[in-house]
Amino acid sequence: VSEVKGGEDEGAAWVGKELTVRGWVRTCRAQRTVTFVEVNDGSCLSNMQCVLTPETEGYDQIDSIATGASVLVEGVVASSQGGKQKVELKVSKIILIGESDPTSFPIQKKRVSREFLRTVAHLRPRTNTFGAVARVRNALAYATHKFFQDSGFVWVSSPIITASDCEGAGEQFYVTTLLSNSAEGGCLVNSIPSKDGRVDWSQDFFGKPAFLTVSGQLNGETYASALSDIYTFGPTFRAENSNTTRHLAEFWMIEPELAFADLNDDMACASAYLQYVVKYILENCKEDMDFFNTWVEKGIIDRLNSVVEKSFVQMSYSDAVKLLIGSNKKFEFPVKWGLDLQSEHERYITEVAFGGRPVIIRDYPKDIKAFYMRQNDDGKTVAAMDLLVPRVGELIGGSQREERLDYLEARLDEANLNKDSYWWYLDLRRYGSVPHAGFGLGFERLVQFATGIDNIRDAIPFPRVPGSAEF
């Protein structure tokens, strides 16, 4: 259907041509002499309006053709009189492939809430909204690879099972081996230690403790220390028990790592990347973006256009704190140099103070940031950056990495992390260390930002949040 309707002429050039469509029935409207069946094949938002008459082969099955059924329709493309669409299909033959009971099919014609659709996650891709989200998510993934590949980055697969804690924040899922009572063997994943509070190492991953990765960064750094510019793009996991519209327990992260680079190079790469992928979907997903603009977030296209056209604001953490204090706004959480910025502060900065422009905040206090970030000359801050966008808040977190062995060892000690378990990471500083920098972008937050979808659970096909892994 996208091939027919996707062109500038909305299908006019197809008039008179034969066409076969396979898809799912969205609606079926019977009139006295004709029946209109709207068929969607998922290739685009538009349905193909199919016009059936008693002469249509298979017309005797018309009573079984209901919302949700799968069909094959053959016919000739014709100009449509209705005005809602340029063309329709005059059907010569219809085959009912899989029937659907209209009385129990959960997605009825009336608009249903996204909350309800989460309870039928197996059927929600058949709605306009989730079909559009899936296509735009796909385009963002394609544009991500295209941006980095065209810039000479090598894609590296980082491991999902790992022994190291990249963020040092203890939000890892613990991996255990399923014991003999399992029919298939395999692995059980559990973030809860045994009853006495200790982890039972006999049940861990083949005799050694292992976790699901929270970030591919440390592994990415090893490849950047050999191949120069690399990026990872894969699933990451956080066992944080937070019930927000911006957190998932399983999310996809894009983590570029640039060798022979500093924080300025890192920020330039993050800005160029974000502008590239946003421009890509504006140009290549027009129909879906128009849909979001009308039904999900009014004005999103203008907002995204300005992201592509204007440069991003840059400011230091210290200036951000001054700005927040100077605003005299009553925030729920305190603002004070040395405390981390909360989501309400981040949103104030990008949405109110800078009218919706993306803002990069740099040079955070070292005590609130991860051990691997490079210490600045002031001794108090690190060369870190967060990129904030309206509605979502933190979209990207990154830094220049500490490439000096003695500084890094001191940071591990300060953070109470075991140096021995980071021996291979420290080796990178022993053998041919180079200044390098990178960042991580949460892919579902990008999908939220690019579609206007307000809950992150609707930006991924099967969301994993506390208490939800049914589908």
Ligand code: 4AD
């Ligand atoms: O800021 P974070 O924790 O940074 C890192 O993991 C670094 N190792 C990245 C790097 O420098 N290579 O996470 C990076 C991004 C965040 O900015 C956010 O967009 C996303 O990952 N993120 C989440 N997205 C969904 N659900 C969660 N629970 C998330 N936690 C982080």
Ligand code: MG
């Ligand atoms: Mg962060």
